[in-house]
Amino acid sequence: ILNVEQSPQSLHVQEGDSTNFTCSFPSSNFYALHWYRWETAKSPEALFVMTLNGDEKKKGRISATLNTKEGYSYLYIKGSQPEDSATYLCAFSGNAGNMLTFGGGTRLMVKP
Amino acid sequence: DVKVTQSSRYLVKRTGEKVFLECVQDMDHENMFWYRQDPGLGLRLIYFSYDVKMKEKGDIPEGYSVSREKKERFSLILESASTNQTSMYLCASSLVAAQETQYFGPGTRLLVL
Numbered sequence: 001i002l003n004v005e006q007s008p009q010s011l012h013v014q015e016g017d018s019t020n021f022t023c024s025f026p027s028s029n030f031y032a033l034h035w036y037r038w039e040t041a042k043s044p045e046a047l048f049v050m051t052l053n054g055d056e057k058k059k060g061r062i063s064a065t066l067n068t069k070e071g072y073s074y075l076y077i078k079g080s081q082p083e084d085s086a087t088y089l090c091a092f093s094g095n096a097g098n099m100l101t102f103g104g105g106t107r108l109m110v111k112p
Numbered sequence: 113d114v115k116v117t118q119s120s121r122y123l124v125k126r127t128g129e130k131v132f133l134e135c136v137q138d139m140d141h142e143n144m145f146w147y148r149q150d151p152g153l154g155l156r157l158i159y160f161s162y163d164v165k166m167k168e169k170g171d172i173p174e175g176y177s178v179s180r181e182k183k184e185r186f187s188l189i190l191e192s193a194s195t196n197q198t199s200m201y202l203c204a205s206s207l208v209a210a211q212e213t214q215y216f217g218p219g220t221r222l223l224v225l
Contacts, residue, residue, distance in 0.1 A: 001214075004154075031211055032211055034213065034214075036216075037122065041218070042218060043215075043216040043218045043219070044202070045216070046213045047216075049213055091155075093211040099157055099170070099211075099212040100161040100211065100214060102154040102156075103154050104152050104153060107155055
């Protein structure tokens, strides 16, 4: 079983704060790294798929970077809003298999 | 928009009962997945299907079986529910390759008493 870890496990920030969290994954046999956002009582939804070392993706105030050589990805949220409160999941896929392996998630709570 | 629906949002069952969780996707996706999510453990793959009547075990298949008789429908079966199967169950689908973006249902929270 592949080891995909996310830190921190949970995070409380004030509205307007910028924040970031980490996903670490195996640095060999890399195919893609996915980020999902999972709001309470909703379905997880895809944020980004990243495939190349050095990739940077942006969607509004959320951005992500990828370092496949050292096996980590950062997710950044600029100026957090209460509606950003959710669990953020990363998922790794490697060449050897077809499955996504998910990390444990980072639960973000933004206080107004 | 891809839509993945699950038959129940909340379910309460007794130990030993047979439980069926149904999942339907409306976008003609080849692959369908069943995960369970427990606090601090992330999503763990139970079973995966890449075609009608085809299935593969995931990381934690023990105590579960699946059925895919039609392309759009993937069922998870707990033959004899146990309390350690209390969890959130998520269904997902992807278009062709399992490594592609997966589209998730809203989840079924199952409580086994």
